[in-house]
Amino acid sequence: MALKIEYVSGESYLHKLDPRPKLLLFLITTVIVIFFTDPIYASIILLAWIILTRASGISVRKTAQILKASAPLLVLYMIINTLTNPANLESAKDPANVIFYLIPMSRWLPVTPQGLVYATAILIRFIIVVYSLQLILFVTPVVDIILALVKWKAPPSLALGTSIGFNFIPVFMNVARSIMDAQLSRGWKGLSAGSLVEKVKALPVFLVPLFLQGIDNAQKIAVAIEARGFGYNIAKRTFRRDLCLNSIDYATLTMEGLLIGGSAALWYTGQGTFMFTYSLVERLISILTV
Amino acid sequence: MYSAEFENVTFSYAGSKEPALKGINLKIKKGESLLIAGPNAAGKTTLCRCLNGLVPHFFVGDMKGKVLVNQINTRESGIGRLSQITGLVFDDPTSQLVCSTVADEVAFGAENLGVLRAEIDRKVEESLTAVRLAGYENRIPQTLSGGEQQAIAIASIMAMNPEIFVLDEPTSNLDPIGSMQVLSIIRDIAREQEKTLVVVSHNIESFAALADRIVVMDDGKIVLDDHPRLVLQDVERLLEMGLSPPQVTELFLKLQKKGNVFAKLDIPIAIEEAYDKLRVVSIRNSAVPASREPHQVSLGEQVIEVKGVRFRYPGSEVFALDGIDLAIRKNEFVAIIGQNGSGKSTLVKHFNGLLKPVEGSVRIFGLNTNETPIWELSRRVGYVFQNPDLQLFNSTVRKEIGFSLKAIGFPEEKRSEVVVNLAEKFNIEQYLEQSPATLDKGGRQRVAIASVLALNPDVLVIDEPTTGQDPRNSRQVMNIAKGLHSEGKTIVFITHNMEIVAEYAERGIIMWQGKILFNGPVRELFQQSEILKKSYLEAPQVVRLAQMLKDKGFPSDILTVEEMVQLINRNVGE
Numbered sequence: 001m002a003l004k005i006e007y008v009s010g011e012s013y014l015h016k017l018d019p020r021p022k023l024l025l026f027l028i029t030t031v032i033v034i035f036f037t038d039p040i041y042a043s044i045i046l047l048a049w050i051i052l053t054r055a056s057g058i059s060v061r062k063t064a065q066i067l068k069a070s071a072p073l074l075v076l077y078m079i080i081n082t083l084t085n086p087a088n089l090e091s092a093k094d095p096a097n098v099i100f101y102l103i104p105m106s107r108w109l110p111v112t113p114q115g116l117v118y119a120t121a122i123l124i125r126f127i128i129v130v131y132s133l134q135l136i137l138f139v140t141p142v143v144d145i146i147l148a149l150v151k152w153k154a155p156p157s158l159a160l161g162t163s164i165g166f167n168f169i170p171v172f173m174n175v176a177r178s179i180m181d182a183q184l185s186r187g188w189k190g191l192s193a194g195s196l197v198e199k200v201k202a203l204p205v206f207l208v209p210l211f212l213q214g215i216d217n218a219q220k221i222a223v224a225i226e227a228r229g230f231g232y233n234i235a236k237r238t239f240r241r242d243l244c245l246n247s248i249d250y251a252t253l254t255m256e257g258l259l260i261g262g263s264a265a266l267w268y269t270g271q272g273t274f275m276f277t278y279s280l281v282e283r284l285i286s287i288l289t290v
Numbered sequence: 291m292y293s294a295e296f297e298n299v300t301f302s303y304a305g306s307k308e309p310a311l312k313g314i315n316l317k318i319k320k321g322e323s324l325l326i327a328g329p330n331a332a333g334k335t336t337l338c339r340c341l342n343g344l345v346p347h348f349f350v351g352d353m354k355g356k357v358l359v360n361q362i363n364t365r366e367s368g369i370g371r372l373s374q375i376t377g378l379v380f381d382d383p384t385s386q387l388v389c390s391t392v393a394d395e396v397a398f399g400a401e402n403l404g405v406l407r408a409e410i411d412r413k414v415e416e417s418l419t420a421v422r423l424a425g426y427e428n429r430i431p432q433t434l435s436g437g438e439q440q441a442i443a444i445a446s447i448m449a450m451n452p453e454i455f456v457l458d459e460p461t462s463n464l465d466p467i468g469s470m471q472v473l474s475i476i477r478d479i480a481r482e483q484e485k486t487l488v489v490v491s492h493n494i495e496s497f498a499a500l501a502d503r504i505v506v507m508d509d510g511k512i513v514l515d516d517h518p519r520l521v522l523q524d525v526e527r528l529l530e531m532g533l534s535p536p537q538v539t540e541l542f543l544k545l546q547k548k549g550n551v552f553a554k555l556d557i558p559i560a561i562e563e564a565y566d567k568l569r570v571v572s573i574r575n576s577a578v579p580a581s582r583e584p585h586q587v588s589l590g591e592q593v594i595e596v597k598g599v600r601f602r603y604p605g606s607e608v609f610a611l612d613g614i615d616l617a618i619r620k621n622e623f624v625a626i627i628g629q630n631g632s633g634k635s636t637l638v639k640h641f642n643g644l645l646k647p648v649e650g651s652v653r654i655f656g657l658n659t660n661e662t663p664i665w666e667l668s669r670r671v672g673y674v675f676q677n678p679d680l681q682l683f684n685s686t687v688r689k690e691i692g693f694s695l696k697a698i699g700f701p702e703e704k705r706s707e708v709v710v711n712l713a714e715k716f717n718i719e720q721y722l723e724q725s726p727a728t729l730d731k732g733g734r735q736r737v738a739i740a741s742v743l744a745l746n747p748d749v750l751v752i753d754e755p756t757t758g759q760d761p762r763n764s765r766q767v768m769n770i771a772k773g774l775h776s777e778g779k780t781i782v783f784i785t786h787n788m789e790i791v792a793e794y795a796e797r798g799i800i801m802w803q804g805k806i807l808f809n810g811p812v813r814e815l816f817q818q819s820e821i822l823k824k825s826y827l828e829a830p831q832v833v834r835l836a837q838m839l840k841d842k843g844f845p846s847d848i849l850t851v852e853e854m855v856q857l858i859n860r861n862v863g864e
Contacts (some may be wrong), residue, residue: 209683233370
């Protein structure tokens with residue numbers, strides 16, 4: 001399970017956006033979902049990101065792939081969260097609130113509607129953070145992220161080093177695959193065969209050449225970039241691409257400002273907590289029971 | 291005016307006792323084009339590193355004497371400053387590209403030097419046009435072919451506008467198409483009067499024509515340094531050092547030794563010159579005097595049987611193998627040739643089950659690879675990879691060679707005997723208790739082959755023994771293969787080196803875009819001019835020469851220099 005570092009080219013609004021307001025959009029979303037614990041609020045934000053995905057010409061399924069791959073983990077997370085979240089713990093003190101016990105025929109692990117609503121919100125908020133980050137990675141070349149970091153005063157050597165590292169991943173994967181093939185070709189049974197002890201014993205067969213090749217490759221890269229003047233005068237280094245804010249960027253920044261302001265106002269007036277959805281649920285339950 | 295001067299330079303890398311350079315004196319004129327040749331470990335790469343300060347600033351060590359680049363003493367200047375004078379391109383294209391788009395890659399050096407943005411855009415455009423890759427700006431470097439990647443590495447040096455271009459084995463890791471592509475770029479640089487060019491290469495045939503001078507190094511010293519024609523006169527010495535002079539040069543030297551009419555002529559260094567000199571000869575007896583055992587159609591049992599195989603890699607739309615039918619019989623010696631991406635490696639990886647067909651079937655000694663584990667197939671088909679370092683991991687050569695035996699549970703008491711026998715056979719018995727990492731590349735390669743042969747497979751697959759190797763190492767591996775073949779083993783190898791194909795293989799297979807275009811005796815292979823042209827392959831120089839002289843009665847199915855020598859001697863009086 002990992003986020004995909006992959007640029008999907010396109011001409012959409014998000015593609016055209018400067019990486020700074022783009023990254024800001026992700027950061028603001030993250031902060032908002034930290035403060036707002038209501039599932040309906042969170043769903044609206046998630047919906048907004050899904051609309052953004054479609055508008056960027058990127059498949060929602062592709063963006064959600066990482067979530068799908070980690071579904072079992074998410075389910076487990078949801079269950080644990082339902083039991084341990086503060087809303088559940090608090091409301092479970094009153095047995096009247098408990099709708100069922102996770103271990104039936106006992107009084108262990110109570111679940112309350114408050115707890116369920118709260119846990120749903122947590123799950124959606126988690127999904128939002130992962131999903132929005134994946135979308136941002138799809139519509140932003142790594143170089144642009146680096147440039148944004150440089151503009152935000154990260155040291156260029158660190159930023160460039162990160163970028164080189166990212167670009168080197170596929171090369172390294174190829175090396176790893178070749179080593180695997182080379183060892184399998186001489187009778188090695190691979191990492192999946194045998195008992196745990198045998199597996200551990202088999203590791204050096206793969207890891208030693210990989211490590212040595214890694215060092216070798218790292219040195220080659222170091223030599224290659226030195227030969228092209230890397231580190232000559234890093235403070236005065238220029239960048240071919242420059243970031244400059246256009247009208248859509250300013251419009252986005254304005255919108256983001258409004259978003260922050262609006263959210264702050266809502267939060268200040270006590271809106272956006274799970275109680276909002278819960279009160280609706282409560283009303284629904286009372287209607288149903290009548 | 292000199293671009294670079296070496297004054298009595300001796301250099302030892304830190305931690306090494308033996309100097310890599312021993313008393314080098316060399317002056318390179320501005321605008322000159324220099325070819326540097328020599329066997330592995332001759333000091334060629336170290337010499338290149340001296341030209342931009344990588345030695346002694348990045349690779350530290352003990353340096354005596356001095357190197358001046360544009361009158362600047364490299365010891366007193368940093369690599370950054372020197373990189374504006376000397377641009378260095380390396381042999382391995384993948385590990386010198388670091389950016390996510392071609393335009394960023396080409397701009398990388400100029401950006402480091404702090405060139406202004408408007409200027410950079412212009413330079414990127416100019417450089418990409420110069421290497422004929424305009425329009426590639428937004429492509430991803432890591433997904434391009436080796437030739438294109440190397441062209442981009444050169445473009446990124448061009449964008450820094452250095453005075454000296456140093457190219458360290460620029461074509462040794464490329465396929466024939468890539469080599470041609472890069473060669474034509476280098477030819478353009480050589481023509482520029484303002485630019486000094488230093489090329490290190492084993493491919494003397496291609497580079498001799500564009501060099502003003504050839505420097506031959508051996509064991510850290512310069513042993514020959516002269517005009518190409520004069521250096522190549524010393525063919526015997528070059529051959530002794532394991533270098534490959536142009537075949538026409540070798541041919542004439544061997545003809546002259548017989549003391550015939552050719553003795554008075556200049557030795558040619560290009561095929562056209564040889565053609566002019568041989569036009570006067572007419573051949574009456576055109577039977578080819580086979581210099582090697584004639585091709586025998588093996589009627590032995592079928593060891594590899596490929597039927598209707600199609601294969602594509604996961605996530606790919608294209609079939610890497612598209613309808614392959616092939617049978618290889620016992621004790622055949624088969625070469626598989628073709629450009630990178632034509633399916634050669636994909637095909638041979640089916641021979642030991644590393645890859646399984648998507649459609650069709652592969653049978654090894656009757657075993658269906660779909661149903662047989664790789665470790666079991668590995669007892670019948672040994673696979674030698676191009677890079678021995680991918681498999682060496684043991685603390686001693688003994689353990690390394692014995693690894694496969696241990697993996698399949700071969701009894702321990704018998705293991706030692708097998709290991710010692712193999713070590714003796716490959717001349718590595720004195721290193722049995724040493725770490726494989728301490729051996730030179732040729733030694734490591736022998737250890738890798740021995741470790742594959744420990745299981746005593748009947749078939750040996752050798753993947754590109756010639757790519758990125760010096761000619762001596764390539765031949766060493768091929769001679770091992772030849773020996774095994776004479777013991778009855780079946781050999782299948784992949785190569786880009788057509789001389790090696792002509793010299794060793796009995797059967798040749800040409801692949802192109804996942805299909806087999808030709809499958810037959812090597813002697814017939816090089817006569818398929820249409821197929822060779824379509825797949826961008828070129829017959830060895832001496833074969834082409836014979837074909838050019840067809841109207842003089844020369845047979846077109848000559849394979850080696852030796853055959854040509856015998857043919858001419860038989861037809862020309864003393």
